Amino acid sequence: MRPKPAEDADVELTIVMPCLNEARTIGICIRKALDCLNRNNIRGEIVIGDNGSTDGSQEIAKGLGARVVPVPVRGYGAALMGAIQAARGRYIIMGDSDDSYDWSNIMPFVEKLRDGYDLVMGNRFKGEIKPGAMPWLNRYLGNPVLTGIGRLFFRAPAGDFHCGLRGFSKAAVERMDLRTTGMEFASEMVVKACLFGMKITEVPTTLAPDGRGRPPHLRRWQDGWRHLRFMLLYSPRWLFLYPGILLMIVGALACLWLLPGPRKIAGVTFDVHTLLYAAMAVLLGFQAVVFAVFTKVYTIAEGLMPPDSRLEKMFNIIKLETGLAVGIALMVCGIAGSGYAFISWQQTSFGPLEPSVTLRAIIPSLLALVLGCQTVFASFFLSVLGLKRK
Numbered sequence: 001m002r003p004k005p006a007e008d009a010d011v012e013l014t015i016v017m018p019c020l021n022e023a024r025t026i027g028i029c030i031r032k033a034l035d036c037l038n039r040n041n042i043r044g045e046i047v048i049g050d051n052g053s054t055d056g057s058q059e060i061a062k063g064l065g066a067r068v069v070p071v072p073v074r075g076y077g078a079a080l081m082g083a084i085q086a087a088r089g090r091y092i093i094m095g096d097s098d099d100s101y102d103w104s105n106i107m108p109f110v111e112k113l114r115d116g117y118d119l120v121m122g123n124r125f126k127g128e129i130k131p132g133a134m135p136w137l138n139r140y141l142g143n144p145v146l147t148g149i150g151r152l153f154f155r156a157p158a159g160d161f162h163c164g165l166r167g168f169s170k171a172a173v174e175r176m177d178l179r180t181t182g183m184e185f186a187s188e189m190v191v192k193a194c195l196f197g198m199k200i201t202e203v204p205t206t207l208a209p210d211g212r213g214r215p216p217h218l219r220r221w222q223d224g225w226r227h228l229r230f231m232l233l234y235s236p237r238w239l240f241l242y243p244g245i246l247l248m249i250v251g252a253l254a255c256l257w258l259l260p261g262p263r264k265i266a267g268v269t270f271d272v273h274t275l276l277y278a279a280m281a282v283l284l285g286f287q288a289v290v291f292a293v294f295t296k297v298y299t300i301a302e303g304l305m306p307p308d309s310r311l312e313k314m315f316n317i318i319k320l321e322t323g324l325a326v327g328i329a330l331m332v333c334g335i336a337g338s339g340y341a342f343i344s345w346q347q348t349s350f351g352p353l354e355p356s357v358t359l360r361a362i363i364p365s366l367l368a369l370v371l372g373c374q375t376v377f378a379s380f381f382l383s384v385l386g387l388k389r390k
Contacts, residue, residue, distance in 0.1 A: 014089030049083030077185025127204035244288025251281030323379025334369025
């Protein structure tokens with residue numbers, strides 16, 4: 001059974017599958033998908049993104065009426081992007097070609113897409129995970145943890161962040177401008193849909209043991225790290241901003257607490273050594289906050305993230321001159337404190353000093369001096385980044 005004849009303008013749905021040596025199962029998947037298309041009178045097509053199969057998968061797919069798109073760049077994401085770019089349908093449903101997903105029951109995805117949703121996620125935990133379909137570690141640790149992080153970082157309304165069966169409109173995926181070529185492609189799609197404010201929903205789906213009869217291409221720890229790394233890189237708030245603010249607050253409070261003199265808690269004395277570490281915490285925190293702003297500006301300028309109105313408002317208020325004024329003021333405070341410490345040293349005829357006393361002036365002075373310099377440099381660098389943004 002072949003797809004109904006369809007010209008470009010008439011195709012409603014394109015089914016895309018990545019393929020790398022799936023001869024045992026790709027025919028089964030295509031037949032199930034074709035049956036669903038014909039049973040529901042959907043004008044559609046099937047496109048296979050082939051990653052260089054050597055087992056005859058291409059011939060099987062072509063024999064069943066699917067279009068095969070050769071994708072020379074290896075990777076799950078690369079194979080899918082190649083197929084998606086070749087898709088002619090208004091809507092697209094993607095899924096693996098290893099017979100682990102139920103291609104005969106994709107109408108819930110189609111109905112949600114017709115209702116106007118940009119991204120329709122499958123949820124295996126709300127549907128069914130058949131015995132042996134998902135390793136214990138993935139089911140109870142990897143997927144829940146990564147899904148939880150994704151929901152926290154991006155407020156994603158998805159309970160199964162890495163379900164491979166999902167649908168989306170062609171317009172939405174073009175707007176996402178997906179770039180990753182590996183397994184993190186699945187995360188990128190959800191993250192960008194959230195960042196661009198797209199309409200997302202999910203439907204229950206079933207996961208069965210794959211029928212490929214060989215080890216999967218998935219590498220559990222390496223691919224898990226790639227998913228986590230991607231989410232961190234796309235969330236400068238959680239990677240830089242929040243840890244930086246926390247470090248600055250804790251460090252500043254510790255500095256204020258220790259400036260008057262040594263403190264003792266439960267027989268433990270905290271003195272200038274702790275004050276130095278507290279000052280370094282403020283400095284590191286400031287650097288992290290600045291990196292958060294740098295990252296945000298850069299990713300927006302490169303089209304990796306959508307424009308942020310809050311950032312635009314901040315730049316309208318805080319300009320280069322503002323940063324320079326604040327930086328110079330901090331530097332003046334640092335120089336003044338250093339001058340005070342020098343005068344104190346002079347009064348002892350440049351002899352030995354009491355560290356516990358002198359360092360209470362020197363450490364805050366150096367902190368102010370370094371923060372001032374960094375503020376000036378950061379202001380100039382942000383202005384350079386802003387040239388392209390403007």
